Amino acid sequence: MSHRRPLPLSTLPRLLTTIGTIGTVLAFGARADHPREFSNPYADVQWEETSVFHGNLHTHTTYSDGLFAPYEVVDLYKKHGYHILALTDHDTDHFEARPAILYPWNDFAAIFEEIRHRTSTSWRWNRMDFGQFTGPWESRDPDQLGMLAVPGVEISRPHHIASLFCDYAGGTDSEETAFEEIARHGGLAVLLHPGRYQFEDDWYIDFYRRHSHLVGLEVYNQNDRYPEDREHWDRLLHELMPDRPVWGFAGDDMHELEHLAWNIMLFPLPHLATEPLRTSIETGAFFFYRPHHQMSPPSLEITRVTGAPQRIDLEIEGQIESVDWITFDPENGQSAVIHQGPAITIEDVPETAVYVRARIRGEQGTAYTQPFAVRPAIASALGAFQGAPLAKK
Ligand SMILES: [Zn+2]
Ligand SMILES: [Zn+2]
Secondary structure, three states: OOOOOOOOOHHHHHHHHHHOOOOOOOOOOOOOOOOOOEEEOOOOOOOOHEEEEEEEEEEEOOOOOOOOOOOHHHHHHHHOOEEEOOOOOOOHHHOOOOOOOOOOOHHHHHHHHOOOEEOOOOOOOOOOOOHHHOOOOOOOOOHHHHEEOOOOEEEEOOOOOEEEEHHHHHHHHHHHHHHHHHOOOEEEEEEEOOOOOOOOOOHHHHHHOOOOOEEEEEEEEOOOOOOOHHHHHHHHHHHHHOOOOEEEEEEEEEOHHHOOOOOOOEEEEOOOOOOHHHHHHHOOEEEEEEEOOOOOOEEEEEEEEOOOOOOEEEEEEEEEEEEEEEEEOOOOOOEEEEEOOOOEEEHHHOOOOEEEEEEEEEEOOEEEEOOOOEEOOHHHHHOOOOOOOOOOO
């Protein structure tokens, strides 16, 4: 199965023209006089043998405060070409009625029968019984739909946290307990829409340093409710990289139709299954894409990431307007574009940078890579060129 589109012939000349006419690129800091190198989170992707699967890992249903029944949400994402979906209802809105996650999809009908006479605690349903505002629910078979169902829940007090790949149901009011329980249940965690809160950066950094299964930060939420979340991501990366990557996530946080299909996570996988998806998420071997228009499929695709330790090359299919390499500028305390073009060498990177990430602007939307660590060139002596943090010092 291939989801690739042919490369438009006009892409390369257009890209070269674009790069040639770009204005000043911000540069800061002295050039490094000691050898450095990139780590590549995509190093283990077998590009010849992968297809790109579309995913959304943040969605709601009538199990919490969404407007659509679970099977309707599945059908909507199927209709819009998604292959991977996590239903992440708020633990605050169903926990009293049924302290369990909404999973598996084949049990939707039975779950509804279990809760139809129980009371919802959701703000949206004003303490109605589930049977008054939703149901009956139809079950869905992900295999039959060609989809992968990821078990999940949104832990919702106070900082919202996605718990994925496990059956932890939540019901705690402490982030620390939530992280410990997600780990104990074998799951992965993502801190969601940080722009909603007033926590200090150190609050995040402490959690990222102590919890290796806390894999990422949501940097696009719903219809981009918190655009400053990308700046927040860069500040955290500057503190935590090169040894502790934080992968960027883009989630629809779909409650109603106007939130649907604004964010697409792109996973290059050998086949659609939990294990390769989880590995992709743990190692940061995925991208995300934001269309200009709701419900539009990606107009560009990153088909390969290659390079030696001193260089990274992006192969991109589709119409490209610019490729910006971004890091954090500690002098200005802001995200900064430090280089443009589909390739970057280590000499292009300011000495103060501990990572770079790419933003690819196209005519119909923008794609993002995960951060590439920039570190002293000790790793090459060990023969390592991996996305995972180096354990040895
Ligand atoms: Zn939330
Ligand atoms: Zn949510």
